[in-house]
């Protein structure tokens with residue numbers, strides 16, 4: 001079953017994600033100018049991930065910014081944070097106010113085209129703590145974003161289209177109960193930047209797998 005995400009639609013029952021989608025969180029000009037700035041000033045790199053016993057290029061570029069010492073590990077990668085830029089600090093402040101929570105780091109992903117995507121995973125690494133709140137800001141080309149339940153069979157899938165300037169807030173229970181993904185697409189799509197703001201607790205962790 002596919003349940004289409006609607007503006008302001010909150011899935012809050014115990015067997016569905018506690019998710020809020022806010023299209024137009026940033027106005028068009030603000031979103032476009034932020035996209036241009038991040039595209040050219042962020043220190044993008046090509047992560048190599050250890051998946052199913054081998055090293056592969058991740059199908060996207062990435063960057064990790066945050067408070068000093070907020071190291072983030074996944075799929076064999078150890079990400080040491082780069083210092084906050086003025087633009088990232090301003091967005092962080094805005095999202096902290098909106099979400100009523102504190103973030104000390106942000107993972108940025110650059111999807112160059114439809115060949116780039118992100119496989120099914122949960123943001124459940126131990127350094128994110130139990131039940132993290134994650135705020136996800138999208139800029140550039142719209143992409144589909146899917147949720148599927150980790151245990152329920154048959155699985156129902158919730159589909160959102162994350163638009164330029166939109167915010168998706170994933171609250172308590174979402175990472176515990178659901179996986180999410182950004183599927184690759186044959187449709188022509190513009191480059192997209194996604195920022196997921198997180199709260200890293202302490203340092204170091206084991207290394208949970210992420211499927212691409």
Ligand SMILES: O=C(O)CCC(=O)C(=O)O
Pocket residue numbers: 107109118123136138145162180182194196
């Ligand atoms: O690009 C997105 O919308 C999702 C990114 C994501 O799930 C992640 O960085 O963990």
Ligand SMILES: [Mn+2]
Pocket residue numbers: 121122123180
């Ligand atoms: Mn994620």
